Amino acid sequence: AQRVTQPEKLLSVFKGAPVELKCNYSYSGSPELFWYVQYSRQRLQLLLRHISRESIKGFTADLNKGETSFHLKKPFAQEEDSAMYYCALKVWGNTPLVFGKGTRLSVIA
Amino acid sequence: NAGVTQTPKFQVLKTGQSMTLQCAQDMNHEYMSWYRQDPGMGLRLIHYSVGAGITDQGEVPNGYNVSRSTTEDFPLRLLSAAPSQTSVYFCASTSSGVSYEQYFGPGTRLTVT
Numbered sequence: 001a002q003r004v005t006q007p008e009k010l011l012s013v014f015k016g017a018p019v020e021l022k023c024n025y026s027y028s029g030s031p032e033l034f035w036y037v038q039y040s041r042q043r044l045q046l047l048l049r050h051i052s053r054e055s056i057k058g059f060t061a062d063l064n065k066g067e068t069s070f071h072l073k074k075p076f077a078q079e080e081d082s083a084m085y086y087c088a089l090k091v092w093g094n095t096p097l098v099f100g101k102g103t104r105l106s107v108i109a
Numbered sequence: 110n111a112g113v114t115q116t117p118k119f120q121v122l123k124t125g126q127s128m129t130l131q132c133a134q135d136m137n138h139e140y141m142s143w144y145r146q147d148p149g150m151g152l153r154l155i156h157y158s159v160g161a162g163i164t165d166q167g168e169v170p171n172g173y174n175v176s177r178s179t180t181e182d183f184p185l186r187l188l189s190a191a192p193s194q195t196s197v198y199f200c201a202s203t204s205s206g207v208s209y210e211q212y213f214g215p216g217t218r219l220t221v222t
Contacts, residue, residue, distance in 0.1 A: 032209070044152075044213040086151060093208065094159070094205040096142040096167065101151035104126065 002027045002091050004100035012106045013077050014069075021072040021103050023087030024063075033063055033070040034097065037101040039083045047085070057081070077107045110135050113202050122190040122221045130185040130217050132200030136213075140203035141183040142167070143175065144217070145196040152199065158183055166172035191219045 013019055025031055026091040048056045050063040050070060052082040061072045070087060085102050088097035130183040134141065142157035144167075145205045154167030172188040172194060187194060200214040 006151075007195060037213075043215045046210055049210075053221075077212055088211075092142045094209060096140070096144075096154050096157045096201065096203070097211055099144075099152040101149060 002089055002098050004034065004087050004089050004098055006087055006100035006102050006103050008103045009101070010024065010104045010106065012108060015079055016076050019072075019074045019077045019081070019105065019107075021085050021087075023070045023100060025068050025070065025087075025089050027068075027089060027091060029091065031063070031065075034088045035059070035070075035072050036086045036088070036099075038102075038109070039084050044086065045067075054097055077082055077105075079107050079109055081105060082107045092102070112136065112210050113200055113214035115200050115217050117217060118215065119134060119218050120220070122187070122216070122219065126190050128187050128190065130187075130198055130219075132146065132183045132185065133181050133213060134183075134200075134202035134212070135181065136202055136204065136212065137180060138202040138204055138221075140205060142201045142203070142211070143173070143185045144199045144201065145169065145194075146199060147196050151211070152157060155185065155198075174177075187219075192221050195219060195221045 005024045028050040033050045037047045038044045038046045060073045086102045113134045139160045143155040144152040151167045156175040158164045198217045201211045
């Protein structure tokens, strides 16, 4: 069965330090991976998707099919990056995303 | 465009009461879905719809009903509320094809006492 694993519930880093939020997936087909972000008391919003290969707000993520991973990285954390981050997997067609349990990122000044 | 809207924003129910959480989208998307968000559990899919008149169960459907009579609306019904249904509920609407993206509503915070 398809599954998304985010091993860290909470990640605390100092401002200016590098950030890596881990995401691993389990899916036998060809995956499409996404990162969503939820700022305090706001709705979830798309941060980036692997097929776009883009950098949003300084974040990047590379799909590694060999390691079944899609880790989210940023070289220098900012206080405004503090939020809940969810990794999500699209399995086929236009079906709803399968989400991981989320990682709360706290950037300390 | 308003995107995805949800009402109410907050609701307190007593055990055994029923209610309907409303969700509407103005993007003409065929696919819509309901998730619940609980601490440490992430987002779990309750029900989803692939178009008007078509719905299917997600990961945690028990205690919830849905219907889809129009493209725009996808209400979620709690038949007999239980404390275990205390959660934040998010509705999502999905654009299809190469521009696939799930757009989320602002959420409904439900407390069942």
